[in-house]
Amino acid sequence: MAIKAMGRRTRPPAAEVSEGTWIEVAALDKRYQPRRSAPTQALVDINLTVRRGEFISVVGPSGCGKTTLLKILAGLSPKSAGTVRIAGREVTKPLPEVGMVFQAPTLLPWRTIFDNVMVPAEIQKLDPARHRERAQQLLDMVGLTGFERKYPHELSGGMQQRAGICRALVHDPAVLLMDEPFGALDAMTREYMNVELLRIWRESGQTVVLVTHSIPEAVFLSDRVVVLSQRPGRIAEIVPIDLERPRDLGVMSSDRAGVYVDRIRAHFNAASVID
Amino acid sequence: MATTEVVGGARTPAPEKPTRRRLDLRERPQLWLVPAVFVVVVLAWEYGTELFSVDEYVLPRPSQIFDALGRQLGDGLFWSHLWVTSREALLGFLIGVGAAVLLGTFISQVKVVEATLMPYIVAFQTVPKVALAPLFVLWFGFGLTSKVVMAAVISFFPMLVNVIEGLRAADADRIQMLTVFGAGRAQIFRMVRLPTALPFIFAGLDIGIVFAILGAVVGEFIGAKEGLGYLLLQTNYNFDISGMFAVLVVLSVMGLVAHFVIRLLQRRLAFWAEDTRVIGA
Numbered sequence: 131m132a133i134k135a136m137g138r139r140t141r142p143p144a145a146e147v148s149e150g151t152w153i154e155v156a157a158l159d160k161r162y163q164p165r166r167s168a169p170t171q172a173l174v175d176i177n178l179t180v181r182r183g184e185f186i187s188v189v190g191p192s193g194c195g196k197t198t199l200l201k202i203l204a205g206l207s208p209k210s211a212g213t214v215r216i217a218g219r220e221v222t223k224p225l226p227e228v229g230m231v232f233q234a235p236t237l238l239p240w241r242t243i244f245d246n247v248m249v250p251a252e253i254q255k256l257d258p259a260r261h262r263e264r265a266q267q268l269l270d271m272v273g274l275t276g277f278e279r280k281y282p283h284e285l286s287g288g289m290q291q292r293a294g295i296c297r298a299l300v301h302d303p304a305v306l307l308m309d310e311p312f313g314a315l316d317a318m319t320r321e322y323m324n325v326e327l328l329r330i331w332r333e334s335g336q337t338v339v340l341v342t343h344s345i346p347e348a349v350f351l352s353d354r355v356v357v358l359s360q361r362p363g364r365i366a367e368i369v370p371i372d373l374e375r376p377r378d379l380g381v382m383s384s385d386r387a388g389v390y391v392d393r394i395r396a397h398f399n400a401a402s403v404i405d
Numbered sequence: 406m407a408t409t410e411v412v413g414g415a416r417t418p419a420p421e422k423p424t425r426r427r428l429d430l431r432e433r434p435q436l437w438l439v440p441a442v443f444v445v446v447v448l449a450w451e452y453g454t455e456l457f458s459v460d461e462y463v464l465p466r467p468s469q470i471f472d473a474l475g476r477q478l479g480d481g482l483f484w485s486h487l488w489v490t491s492r493e494a495l496l497g498f499l500i501g502v503g504a505a506v507l508l509g510t511f512i513s514q515v516k517v518v519e520a521t522l523m524p525y526i527v528a529f530q531t532v533p534k535v536a537l538a539p540l541f542v543l544w545f546g547f548g549l550t551s552k553v554v555m556a557a558v559i560s561f562f563p564m565l566v567n568v569i570e571g572l573r574a575a576d577a578d579r580i581q582m583l584t585v586f587g588a589g590r591a592q593i594f595r596m597v598r599l600p601t602a603l604p605f606i607f608a609g610l611d612i613g614i615v616f617a618i619l620g621a622v623v624g625e626f627i628g629a630k631e632g633l634g635y636l637l638l639q640t641n642y643n644f645d646i647s648g649m650f651a652v653l654v655v656l657s658v659m660g661l662v663a664h665f666v667i668r669l670l671q672r673r674l675a676f677w678a679e680d681t682r683v684i685g686a
Binding site: 232254 | 581
């Protein structure tokens with residue numbers, strides 16, 4: 131809607147990138163080499179392509195490397211081997227066309243909510259007037275109208291996390307990365323935020339990669355769920371979620387959703403990992 | 406510390422806090438307990454010294470100190486002493502604290518500099534700076550300079566430690582957040598490291614200003630022809646013990662005023678920090 135109508139600011143994609151391979155991960159390996167001990171293999175042979183506008187979730191047992199995968203996509207952590215491309219660009223450092231939502235809201239306590247949302251636009255020296263307008267639209271969209279001049283400590287955890295989502299979207303990134311963004315919220319707020327996230331995604335049209343602990347959350351939100359095995363993390367299965375959109379929480383009590391949840395959970399039961 | 410609480414009640418960014426709490430004596434008993442303790446101590450002192458007939462040359466009574474204070478405040482010469490000491494302390498404070506901010510920033514940002522200088526700083530920090538006062542008077546004379554140097558040196562170290570510690574204290578998650586959005590070193594410094602250091606810097610200022618007054622007075626003890634430290638010695642030589650106490654009262658008030666000015670600035674500029682971790686006092 132209004133948000134989408136602003137058009138994309140992002141650099142035009144590098145030549146010959148197809149919308150079908152908006153994110154491209156091929157033969158990705160990640161090893162950690164501690165100074166005085168044997169190397170740890172974190173990720174093995176990860177192959178994944180994500181369409182533009184697709185919603186992907188990554189689930190897996192604790193320590194399987196799902197956050198590592200996200201950090202590599204964000205350009206925060208170097209890969210050991212393989213290819214990682216976002217919108218046709220090799221990821222070697224953080225790309226301006228990526229927005230990220232963290233486990234904790236990570237707002238700056240000395241900035242108002244509005245100024246927190248503006249942080250990426252300030253860092254990337256984007257046109258202030260235009261992005262002020264966009265920041266306001268995003269805040270309106272997530273229901274934070276009237277809280278622009280408040281400081282983070284005056285807001286609840288859920289509201290802070292919503293401000294964090296606005297911040298991740300303010301520079302109109304091609305890809306939105308989310309690292310267990312709702313893990314710290316209570317169950318009620320979490321469900322509410324899931325519904326909100328779907329609405330935001332529908333309106334902003336970003337390509338989303340979400341890391342989560344919660345299988346139902348992954349099924350509810352995603353077009354496809356990537357299941358990682360125990361460390362070293364390999365892709366155990368990619369489960370397409372064929373539930374009609376737009377979805378509401380009622381979908382989750384349907385048999386088909388239950389089948390998806392059971393199918394994903396079976397991977398963890400087989401590995402006797404409760405997560 | 407009742408006054409601190411009152412200032413706290415007027416904090417800018419929390420407008421939803423009702424201001425009527427300000428006078429709630431039940432919730433904040435210190436509002437009457439602090440003045441009450443003052444009254445009790447002064448009365449006990451006043452009548453205790455009379456009861457045990459303590460000599461005025463040993464411990465004057467509060468009323469005598471009050472009289473002496475009135476006498477001094479009415480004397481133009483006293484104000485010139487006050488001005489001299491204030492100027493020495495303030496100049497020394499600004500120089501010491503300014504140098505500490507510059508050096509501290511440099512040390513915290515360049516690893517080699519830190520590795521090279523830290524041993525010297527730690528070693529020099531253990532030197533009792535007050536003991537350097539005779540040397541400074543020898544080098545810089547009886548005038549203003551030796552006291553300014555003393556005040557600067559003594560307020561420099563707590564500030565330096567706080568600046569270094571504060572610039573290091575930035576939260577790794579916040580730095581990572583800025584990095585994801587493409588921030589470089591300078592932007593990370595400006596957007597996270599500096600604001601994080603601000604409460605530490607105020608802690609350094611708070612200790613620094615009190616130390617600067619101390620430094621100026623000690624410098625005057627060693628060799629001076631004016632200033633409150635000089636006046637303290639003069640009243641002592643003349644057995645004007647009430648006058649001595651009056652000078653001490655004035656020095657305390659100077660320290661208190663400086664402390665509250667800095668606290669006020671802190672509540673304005675570093676309003677998000679609830680309490681300050683004081684380092685290097």
